[in-house]
Amino acid sequence: MTQEKRMARCHCGAVEIEARGKPIAHIACYCDDCQAGSSAVGALAADGGTDYLVYREDRIATAKGGDLLEARKLKAGSATRRMVATCCGTPIFMDFADARHWVSLYSGRFAESVPPLEGRICVKYAPEPAALGGDVPLSEGYPARFMLQLLGARVAMLFGR
Numbered sequence: 510m511t512q513e514k515r516m517a518r519c520h521c522g523a524v525e526i527e528a529r530g531k532p533i534a535h536i537a538c539y540c541d542d543c544q545a546g547s548s549a550v551g552a553l554a555a556d557g558g559t560d561y562l563v564y565r566e567d568r569i570a571t572a573k574g575g576d577l578l579e580a581r582k583l584k585a586g587s588a589t590r591r592m593v594a595t596c597c598g599t600p601i602f603m604d605f606a607d608a609r610h611w612v613s614l615y616s617g618r619f620a621e622s623v624p625p626l627e628g629r630i631c632v633k634y635a636p637e638p639a640a641l642g643g644d645v646p647l648s649e650g651y652p653a654r655f656m657l658q659l660l661g662a663r664v665a666m667l668f669g670r
């Protein structure tokens with residue numbers, strides 16, 4: 510069985526992050542924190558969203574250039590950090606300095622095809638909620654489905670699957 514595998518790369522190619530298996534979800538988030546954080550590192554889409562491929566953190570490994578990654582935080586005490594490849598200034602992923610079990614990679618970093626977008630979340634914070642495409646489900650906040658996907662991933666990890 511060949512396992513699904515993707516590489517997230519910075520623009521110059523010095524940093525490569527390997528993501529194994531299926532992502533937990535592919536979502537676009539419009540919350541205030543994502544807007545501010547993505548804007549600061551250059552990962553914000555024109556509609557105010559940030560497009561993420563969310564992976565279990567044990568499925569993510571640095572293939573090369575790990576020493577080039579630098580954490581950016583909106584506030585010094587914040588657990589949320591955005592990792593930027595300092596070689597060429599490319600934002601690579603967002604994660605948390607605490608015990609949370611998932612990593613949100615900016616989906617534009619993958620050259621390989623990615624699963625289709627599953628939903629837009631926290632859309633009530635979008636600059637123009639009414640202008641967002643109805644191609645995928647829109648959620649005002651964090652939808653139960655997404656929370657269950659995150660929980661399901663945690664349970665699978667606990668049981669070593």
Ligand SMILES: [Zn+2]
Binds near residue numbers: 521522524595597599
């Ligand atoms: Zn680079």
Ligand SMILES: [Zn+2]
Binds near residue numbers: 539540541
């Ligand atoms: Zn968000």
